[in-house]
Amino acid sequence: QVQLVESGGGLVQAGGSLRLFCTASGTTLNRYTVGWFRQAPGKEREFVATIYWSGGSTAFEDSVKGRFTISRDNAKNTVYLQMNSLKPEDTAVYYCAAVRWGSFPSTRAPQYDYWGQGTQVTVSS
Numbered sequence: 001q002v003q004l005v006e007s008g009g010g011l012v013q014a015g016g017s018l019r020l021f022c023t024a025s026g027t028t029l030n031r032y033t034v035g036w037f038r039q040a041p042g043k044e045r046e047f048v049a050t051i052y053w054s055g056g057s058t059a060f061e062d063s064v065k066g067r068f069t070i071s072r073d074n075a076k077n078t079v080y081l082q083m084n085s086l087k088p089e090d091t092a093v094y095y096c097a098a099v100r101w102g103s104f105p106s107t108r109a110p111q112y113d114y115w116g117q118g119t120q121v122t123v124s125s
Contacts, residue, residue, distance in 0.1 A: 002027045003024065003025045003114075004022055004023070004114055004116035005022070005025070006022050006096050007020070007021045009121045012086055012121075012123055014088055014123055016086050016123070017082070017086065018086065019082050020094055020096075021078055022036070022081070022116060023077060024078075024098065028074070028077060029072065029079065032053055032102065033051070033102025033103070034050065034051055034079040034098045035050040036048040036049045036094060036095070037094070037097060039092055039093050040089075045095070048060070048081070049061070049069075050070070050104075051070045052106075056072065057104050057105075064090075067085045068082065068083050069082045081094070086121075088125045094120075095117075095118045097109070097113075097114060097116070098112060099111060099112045100113070
């Protein structure tokens with residue numbers, strides 16, 4: 001059974017940085033496309049970033065381009081979301097998701113089979 005666990009969330013001031021971690025158990029992530037999504041109160045879950053299983057191609061939602069990066073360390077079975085220049089509108093619960101093999105870019109939630117429980121990111125102004 002594939003399990004994903006997010007960590008690294010917290011409270012940060014606008015302009016600050018956070019690094020989120022998505023660690024898998026029950027499988028090796030090198031065969032999975034992994035995405036990050038977020039959901040703010042009263043809003044629908046939205047795509048943030050994805051990294052393809054093969055070659056490490058990445059894609060980002062427009063509002064985070066140039067501020068967020070996504071990377072993976074297959075040896076640690078972990079995918080990272082580095083978030084810089086954070087804004088109050090980035091406040092949300094952040095979820096990582098995975099799909100075996102997958103396609104690129106996978107930007108829609110139904111394209112993913114496995115989800116973590118989420119980690120809260122709060123950016124104060």
